Amino acid sequence: MQDRILEIKDLQIVYDEELAVKRASLFVERGEVLCIVGESGSGKSTVIRAITGNKQVKVKGGQILFEGEDLVPMKKKERQKLLGTKIGLIQQNPAGAFNPIRKFNVQFKETLKSHSLPFILEKLNQLFVTLGLKNTTGILKSRPYEMSGGMNQRIAISAAMLMDPELLLCDEITSALDVTTAISVTDELLRLKNERGTTIILVTHNLGIAANIADRIAIMSKGEVIEFDTAERILHDPQQEYTKSLLRDVPKLMV
Amino acid sequence: MRKKKRAKTKIIIVSVLVVLLLLSTVLAGVIAPHDPSEPCATTIRLAPCAEYPLGTDNLGRCVFSRVLYGGRTTIAATFLLVLISFAVGTIIGILCGYYGGFVDKLLMRVADVLLAFPQMVIAIAVAGILNGGMTGAMIALGITMWVSFARLARSHTFTLKNEAYIQAAVFAGKSDFYIILRHIFPNLLAPVLTQALTTIGTTMIGLSGLSFLGLGVVPPTPEWGSMIAEARAYIQIAPWAIMGPAAATIITIILFNYLGDAVMDYREI
Amino acid sequence: MIVKILKKIASLIVILLILSFLVFGLMYLAPGDPAERKLSQQGIPISKEVLEAERAKMGLDRPFLVRYGEWLSGIVRGDFGSSYKDDMPVGPKLGAGLKNTFILAFSSLILALVIAFPLSVISAFRKNGVIDQIVRLLSFIGNSLPNFLISILLIYFFCIKLNLFPVIAKGNVQGLFLPVISLAIPMAGRFIRQMRAELLDQMKEDYVTGMQGRGVKQGYIVKNVLRNSIGHIFTIIALQIGSLMGGSVVIETIFRWPGIGKLVMDSITARDYPVILGFVIIIGVIYLVINQLSDVLHHILDPRTSL
Numbered sequence: 033m034q035d036r037i038l039e040i041k042d043l044q045i046v047y048d049e050e051l052a053v054k055r056a057s058l059f060v061e062r063g064e065v066l067c068i069v070g071e072s073g074s075g076k077s078t079v080i081r082a083i084t085g086n087k088q089v090k091v092k093g094g095q096i097l098f099e100g101e102d103l104v105p106m107k108k109k110e111r112q113k114l115l116g117t118k119i120g121l122i123q124q125n126p127a128g129a130f131n132p133i134r135k136f137n138v139q140f141k142e143t144l145k146s147h148s149l150p151f152i153l154e155k156l157n158q159l160f161v162t163l164g165l166k167n168t169t170g171i172l173k174s175r176p177y178e179m180s181g182g183m184n185q186r187i188a189i190s191a192a193m194l195m196d197p198e199l200l201l202c203d204e205i206t207s208a209l210d211v212t213t214a215i216s217v218t219d220e221l222l223r224l225k226n227e228r229g230t231t232i233i234l235v236t237h238n239l240g241i242a243a244n245i246a247d248r249i250a251i252m253s254k255g256e257v258i259e260f261d262t263a264e265r266i267l268h269d270p271q272q273e274y275t276k277s278l279l280r281d282v283p284k285l286m287v
Numbered sequence: 288m289r290k291k292k293r294a295k296t297k298i299i300i301v302s303v304l305v306v307l308l309l310l311s312t313v314l315a316g317v318i319a320p321h322d323p324s325e326p327c328a329t330t331i332r333l334a335p336c337a338e339y340p341l342g343t344d345n346l347g348r349c350v351f352s353r354v355l356y357g358g359r360t361t362i363a364a365t366f367l368l369v370l371i372s373f374a375v376g377t378i379i380g381i382l383c384g385y386y387g388g389f390v391d392k393l394l395m396r397v398a399d400v401l402l403a404f405p406q407m408v409i410a411i412a413v414a415g416i417l418n419g420g421m422t423g424a425m426i427a428l429g430i431t432m433w434v435s436f437a438r439l440a441r442s443h444t445f446t447l448k449n450e451a452y453i454q455a456a457v458f459a460g461k462s463d464f465y466i467i468l469r470h471i472f473p474n475l476l477a478p479v480l481t482q483a484l485t486t487i488g489t490t491m492i493g494l495s496g497l498s499f500l501g502l503g504v505v506p507p508t509p510e511w512g513s514m515i516a517e518a519r520a521y522i523q524i525a526p527w528a529i530m531g532p533a534a535a536t537i538i539t540i541i542l543f544n545y546l547g548d549a550v551m552d553y554r555e556i
Numbered sequence: 557m558i559v560k561i562l563k564k565i566a567s568l569i570v571i572l573l574i575l576s577f578l579v580f581g582l583m584y585l586a587p588g589d590p591a592e593r594k595l596s597q598q599g600i601p602i603s604k605e606v607l608e609a610e611r612a613k614m615g616l617d618r619p620f621l622v623r624y625g626e627w628l629s630g631i632v633r634g635d636f637g638s639s640y641k642d643d644m645p646v647g648p649k650l651g652a653g654l655k656n657t658f659i660l661a662f663s664s665l666i667l668a669l670v671i672a673f674p675l676s677v678i679s680a681f682r683k684n685g686v687i688d689q690i691v692r693l694l695s696f697i698g699n700s701l702p703n704f705l706i707s708i709l710l711i712y713f714f715c716i717k718l719n720l721f722p723v724i725a726k727g728n729v730q731g732l733f734l735p736v737i738s739l740a741i742p743m744a745g746r747f748i749r750q751m752r753a754e755l756l757d758q759m760k761e762d763y764v765t766g767m768q769g770r771g772v773k774q775g776y777i778v779k780n781v782l783r784n785s786i787g788h789i790f791t792i793i794a795l796q797i798g799s800l801m802g803g804s805v806v807i808e809t810i811f812r813w814p815g816i817g818k819l820v821m822d823s824i825t826a827r828d829y830p831v832i833l834g835f836v837i838i839i840g841v842i843y844l845v846i847n848q849l850s851d852v853l854h855h856i857l858d859p860r861t862s863l
Contacts, residue, residue: 049289084769112771121769128762129769131780133858142780146773176763177860191770201769400574403847404840407802412579412836415824416586492702496806499704500821512704519708519810523716533705540700548696 035062036097037199037231038083043094045075045082051092052078054255060248062198065225065232067242067263069278070252076235077124079252080203083233084121085111098199117147120197120230122189124204127181129188136187137172140194147195159190162227163220185217193224200224202234214238218245240282243267251275294553301546308542312358319352324507332525342527344518350531357509357532360421361498362539365491368425368432373483376436381467381475383437384444395441398434406431410493414502421510424503428493432486439482443475481554485547488540495536511536560863561852568844572837576631579836580624583829590640591616593827597641614640627833636834641826646834653816654838660808660815661800663732664739669793671740672747679748680755681778691748698745703803707738707810735811739803743796750792751785758785787857794850801839 039059045052053075060066068076081089083096083103096103098119103111115121123129130139144151157168163186165171176184192200205217222245224230236242242249246263251274259272270276311318320338327347335342341350383391401409410427417423447453447470456466497503498512506513511532518528591610595602611617615626630637636646672695679691714720714734721734758764758781767777805817812818816835823831855863 086765086768112768112773114771115769116771123762123765123769125762129766131763131767131784133784133860134780142776143767143770143772146771146776188766191766397574400571403571403844404575404836405798405801405843407799408805408836408839408843411802411805411820411824412832413582415820415832416582416829418587418824418827488700492700496702496704496802499702500806500809502824515705515708522708522712526712526716529708529712533709536705537701540702541697544696544700 036060037062037099038233039095039097040079041095041097043079043082043096044092045078046090046092047078047081047088052089052255053082056094056250056252056255056257058248058250058257058260060199060231060233062231063225063229064247065222065234065245066248066250067246068233068235068250068252069237069239069242071237073254074252075255076237076252077203080121080201080233080235083119083201084115113147116143116192116197117149117195118198120192120195120200122192122200122202122205126188126205127176127184129191130176130184132177133175135173135175140172140191143191143194149195156190156194159193160187162223163190165190186220189217189220193228193230196228197230199231199233202232204235204237214241215244221245239278243282251278291553291556294549294556297549298546298553301542301549305542305546308358308539309362312355312362315352315355315359319349319355321349321352323348323352323356323509332521332528334525335527341531342525344514344525344528345521350514350528353509353514354511354531354535357511357514358535358539360504360508360510361491361495361512361536364421364425364494364504365487368429368494369483369487369490371425372429372432372486373436373479376433377440377472377475377479379433380437380440380442380479381444381471384441385448385463385467385471391441394437398437401431401434404431407493407496410497411500411502414497418502421498421504424494424497427497427502428490432490435486436479436482440475440479443478444471447471447474477554481547481550484543484550488544488547491536491540491543557863564848564851564863568848571844572840573628575840576628576833576837577624579833580627581620583833584620584623586827586829588827589616590614590827590829594640597826631834631837636837637830639823639828639831641823641828646830649819649831650816650834650838653814653819656813657804657808657815657817660732660735660739660813661797661804663736664743664804665793665797665800667736667740668743668747671744672751673789676748676751676755677778677782680752680759683756692752695745695748695752698741699749701742701745703738703742704806704810706741707734707807710734710738711810731811731813735807735813738807738810739800742803743800746796746799747792751789754785754788754792755781784858787854787861790850790853790857791847794847797846798843801843 036059041057043053043056056075056079058066058068068079070076078089082091085103085108091104094104098114130136140156141151153168160168160171165183165186171187202221218241221232221234225232234242234245243263249261249263249266250257251259251266251272253274259266259270259275266275267279270279325348330339330343330347332345333339333343339349339351341354344350344353379394383394406428409431410424413430414424414427417426419426453466453470456470494503495512498510499516501513501516504510504513506517514532515529518525522529591607591614592602595606595610600606615623627637634647636650638645639649675691679688682688711734721730761784764777764781767780804815805820807813808815808817809821816838820832820835851863854861
């Protein structure tokens, strides 16, 4: 029954010469939504960076098992191939995910060529339609700086979904957004999860958003995962004082 | 934190070296084994030896002593020029940023014009026309140097002016002079001083370049640029007469540039 | 677009007018009487009448603004006046020097770029690696070396110790070698520092994270970073042309390269003001035009930047 698509064991990460993550263990099962919740500086985004193999962070200890294989000792080239195809990323500022001054079609093609995949317009078109983007060919001929932030965001999400990743990492994508847009983005994510069975890890400082969509929740504070359980348990029977205090703040954050 | 600590150590080490360098020129009178400007017919173009550590020049003068005394001229002129440009630029920048208006616009246009031209070209032309020795060379470089300080001070004043605590001081009826002196100046001192520190190296390059061209200090006053220019004529016979001031120039510029970089890094962390 | 370019040209002309006025004013205030100097140089005994006549001939007796106006209208027509030294027109003198200076400056620029561009790319993409450390050290040293010192050290090693080159540059390729290196080394140092910083800034942009997240190959990422930096890099190059011009005065004097820089140094010694003025104006125009062009180029390469 258990199919842990990603499991992190006793992870220690150094970021900017400081031990940003001291101890982190968590997992997510296929098709679930895991939310990592914590305030800024808690190390939650650093965990995401470690999964994507970002050069700025160094894993000092522990394992990152993706479909049973440890990513930490893996070569850079192999990891690069995993990214995009099996593990998708929607970064902190998704609107900036594309080079602002080059046309989208060139950039989509570069992405696909990197994985030796063909560019299939029909597939992209479907994604665009799902995300409420009209005029696919028009968009492909334009450059990001000519588009609105909202459009760029949706194009970035479609780019992350284009190669059907099994795991989608979302790094604080809602924190810069106003509440209505944040909810619409999480709704999109939920729809993708339901339609395609994509596993999602969402990093947020907002427990309210996590409460809306999470199956599992990990609470991080000062570089440690202090509580990790199903969303139900965390929301209704929290063990840690810190989690309780976060929960008390939720009604204020939810609309 | 660790980065910051390391940057701090770096600054301290370089500062110690800079202080040593400055001391050696300040104490030139004590350290120098010989009179720097007294020609001597019996010691012409001697190779470095125990008596003359860096040899002697065409007129039999001790190169080592001349390098020490020359450091005074070069470093003092550089410091003075940077200091004046810093003071003038900062005052203009603060006043322009604080009061704005027509004078601000005019001065910033002038600054644009001055920055729109290659500094060294202007300096050469101006120093050439003035023909006024080291003062002329300093004026020639100073014409454009104050601008960068003024711009920096102006932009910081602009931002500071809208800070709540300064607005509060305005409403409390404090005088403009008081606000500028107590609130604005201390807050922009650090970035502008850093800027001053980083310009020391380039200023020294500019000044010694002008001296080398004969547009700066007038012989027989020892100065590194002019010493190099003088000794160039007999480089084939007595290369040491060039190597002394050349090494001094390079080491000094490298030290000050390194200090500037280190302080910049420290402030950026 | 056209309106903006016209506006730019207008402000350029204003800047040039102000500069010409300042330099002309400075020359007016400068100590010494050019007429007296000219006569004594030509060995003519100076009496009051001769001096007055010469002053009238040279136009020195007229009011400042009239002289400025005449000089300026001459320049607009391409007439830079005549030399105080030998009464020859200044324009052709400057033109001949300019040609030689261009050869020297352009070769140095190319050499500096050939050194700096690949090194800064490697340095930036392998930040903190061994190559980066070495390149940073070298560029720091290069940036700290005055070019007159480099040229003298080069002369010492190549001409005297190794006897490979003549000390005085003839106007040929061999003579070009050492002056070009002297100019290129500090320039390459500055280029590396600035280009590396620009590339590193560019690599912090969100789109790089985005591309890495999509698993885009490193080669494409490099290509995108370079593509977005190139506009800035042109600006960096254009700004360096200023110190290149200043540096070539020094280098031309040392190597006796018959360029505009050597001409101006000779004219400074002879207090030949029309040549000095012409020099400042010509270099000013070149520098301004290059920088305005680089702005336009930057705008074309990256339409987000304002013109």
